[in-house]
Amino acid sequence: MQWAPVLMIQDTSNQLSLFKSESASESVSAPVASYGWMGSSAQFLAISLSDWLDQLSRRYHDLYNQRPTTTQIQAWQDCGERLQQQLTLLRPLRPDSSAWTLIFEYELPHEGGRRPDLVLLAAGQILVLEFKQKTHPSQADLDQVAAYARDLAEYHRASHHRPVVPILVPTRRTGESQPYKEGQGVQVLAVSELAAWLSQLEQASDLDPTTWVQSDYAPLPSVMQAARRIFQQEPLPEIKRARSAGIPELLEYLYRLVEQAQANHERHLVLITGVPGAGKTLVGLQFVYQHPVQHDQQRPAVFLSGNGPLITVLQYALKSKAFVQPVRNFYLHHEVRRQTAPTEHLIVFDEAQRAWDAERMAEKYGIDRAAAGAVLRIAERVPDWCVVVGLMGEGQEIHVGEEEGLEQWNQGLSQASAIWQVHCAPGQTEFFPAVPPDRLYAHKRFNLTTSLRSHLASHVQTWVAHLLAGELGQAAILMPKLRQAGFAAYLTHDLAVAKAYCRERYRHQPQKRYGLLASSRARNLAAYGIPNDYYATSRLNMGAWYIDPPDSPLSCCALERAVTEFGCQGLELDFPIIGWGDDLRWDETAWSSSVRQKNVRNPLRLRINSYRVLLTRGRDGLIVFVPPEAKMKNTYETLHAAGLEVLSTLI
Known part of the structure; x- marks a missing residue:
């Protein structure tokens, strides 16, 4: 399906008249x-x-x-x-x-x-x-x-x-x-x-x-809005940014690949990577529900995700649990309990970078290989042909057992009993020595490099990368480009000022969403009104937080409850207020963390990736709140040096 424009309906009878006839x-x-x-x-x-x-x-x-x-x-x-x-x-x-x-x-x-x-x-x-x-x-x-x-x-x-x-x-x-x-x-x-x-x-x-x-007006919808449209078989809007990002061409390629696989009885693995907000989830949802498969089955395709909050929010928005499925249920049904063949020939694995390694899979499910290998082994049971699409975010491994990345897909292919053809971005071919060159297809279409979440702010991802790499000068140089593109980015010691900004800016825009985000490992935020502890976040109604209107006490716009990196990955807000806590601080020359996690080889990497997730959720911009504490002084000054403007109420 093409990304057809959604047309505005206007009164064309007499545009310059003060009012149309009341007949x-x-x-x-x-x-x-x-x-x-x-x-x-x-x-x-x-x-x-x-x-x-x-x-x-x-x-x-x-x-x-x-x-x-x-x-x-x-x-x-x-x-x-x-x-x-x-x-x-x-x-x-x-x-x-x-x-x-x-x-x-x-x-x-x-x-x-x-x-x-x-x-x-x-x-x-x-x-x-x-x-x-x-x-x-x-x-x-x-x-x-x-x-x-x-x-x-x-x-x-x-x-x-x-x-x-x-x-x-x-x-x-x-x-x-x-x-x-x-x-x-x-x-x-x-x-x-x-x-x-x-x-x-x-x-x-x-x-x-x-x-x-x-004239047509066609903004790209949020993930929840897009899911509703796809589910209801409505066309998604076409914007020049989505077309320039190559999304329509990528979908057409996937549709042709499905037809080829079905006709020639082939198995294909497609790995799509991209920056946060590049539209990976939208591609997966549209592919699953608007594919060209000619089949008499009721459900020839399935969208799987290990991202529990994303599943919860989509199911809440759609009032249906059939639209997306937890990958956990897929493992349990087809590998742990029955080892049956799925009925679906098209399998989309969202947040594929979060796939667990073999040690974690053995601990949780008793499965003897990493998640990537388990998915491929299950897919090999599908009769005749199969297309598996993995959607992978860059630098977003935040869970224990998620540190192997692309390497585990190569390991899964080396263990495969069927012949798989692999499609990936050019820079990823080196990760697949187990795949013969004649079955490895590389093209830039499989790497989505343009952020659609943040409207015109094409430099947001680069700014975040510079900041988290400690390249403060490069980050500061980019910030004026963000502002010129309409992406507002601020810094404050006063959480009340941040809340007032969001409420005032979106006072008459009930569809806009703003809310509190925070790292799960920060210990000093709760005292300032950002409840990010396990007890508070585990009791949060994730669907209501993202979907309910601003006047609902359960809505993110109430600015009372916070979501951590685990609750916002793959999702988005128009304007997040991000609590920067004591789990990632600047120590004069680089970022450091005192957090230690069991069975984690590089805890600092997970902390940096957690803040990468938090900083890339906003569509219109973001505010970073840093507690006014002596131990956070260097961090505050570093964020300011990287280009964040101190938020004031008046000009």
């Missing part, structure tokens, strides 16, 4: 436009403020089946009054401004109600304005409007290759303002400055408002 026939056949009010500057100046507010309120009710709050109406009134004053002043300075288009409360489709206050199509440019009834905007305000502009530039087709400018207007500010910090690109203007600033806009090529408002 019965039109109310049935015409779709509701996803904005509150749209018209030219001349039309906006001609309408009375009361009529404009009435029409905004009616449209809001049409879209959300509820009346706007008194606070919302007051904010609209404040914005409308001031805009009409400034556009009146602008007219003699810029006569062409009468034809500029104002789109109030434009809802970003598929984004759970996210909507900037105003999109102004002016002089061929796209201006995204947020009005805040404040004297001084907060950092959350700045990042909110920057994110609107970023997402329009990246995911809105008619905005591609166009200037998209975020503008923040604190309506209580007076006097001249200064542009926000260079690099983030947010223009902060007092209301009194709007007319003069707009009059200086340089004319770009014409932009048709009807075309713009009807």
